[in-house]
Amino acid sequence: MAHWLFKSEPEAFSIDDLRKKKKGEIWDGIRNYQARNYLLTAAVGDRVFFYHSNEKPPGIVGLAEITEVNVVDPTQFDAKSHYYDPKATKAKPRWTTVKVTFVEKFPNYISLDELRETFDGAELMVVRKGMRLSVTPVPDDVAAQLMEMAHEKR
DNA sequence: GCCAACGTTGGC
DNA sequence: GCCAACGTTGGC
Numbered sequence: 808m809a810h811w812l813f814k815s816e817p818e819a820f821s822i823d824d825l826r827k828k829k830k831g832e833i834w835d836g837i838r839n840y841q842a843r844n845y846l847l848t849a850a851v852g853d854r855v856f857f858y859h860s861n862e863k864p865p866g867i868v869g870l871a872e873i874t875e876v877n878v879v880d881p882t883q884f885d886a887k888s889h890y891y892d893p894k895a896t897k898a899k900p901r902w903t904t905v906k907v908t909f910v911e912k913f914p915n916y917i918s919l920d921e922l923r924e925t926f927d928g929a930e931l932m933v934v935r936k937g938m939r940l941s942v943t944p945v946p947d948d949v950a951a952q953l954m955e956m957a958h959e960k961r
Numbered sequence: 962g963c964c965a966a967c968g969t970t971g972g973c
Numbered sequence: 974g975c976c977a978a979c980g981t982t983g984g985c
Binding site: 962963964965966967968969970971972973 | 974975976977978979980981982983984985
């Protein structure tokens, strides 16, 4: 079981929005090849740290689980969608993603500042300067530490 | 295939 | 709201 970190702007889609989706939700709108390529290596059962960007402060709010892989992102075919991609066709889709479901909202919010104090860029990509990728892998030992930080009594 | 211009992300 | 970082586009 691998671990990931997915970024989302809570104004667009928050962990509370995901919690309401009983059947899970397609993680749509990924339009970066590196992020997509990471998603192609994800497996059902992988765990996802849900990160809120553009929040004060930004940080990890909870956990999700991948329930389906190789999901063709339907928004690429929708001319009305913000994520419409005219170069994508049904025969040759460009953007595949995953479906995720809510697992938990953490008792402790782990802010970006705290992540920076605990991990360096080699351990956790999101703390790297200028890191804009919205999908990044999280090594197992870092994931275990994050789970502790998320649940320890403070 | 280079690279300038442009657009987006996301912390601050 | 600013702007650094950086990915993408398109002219050549």
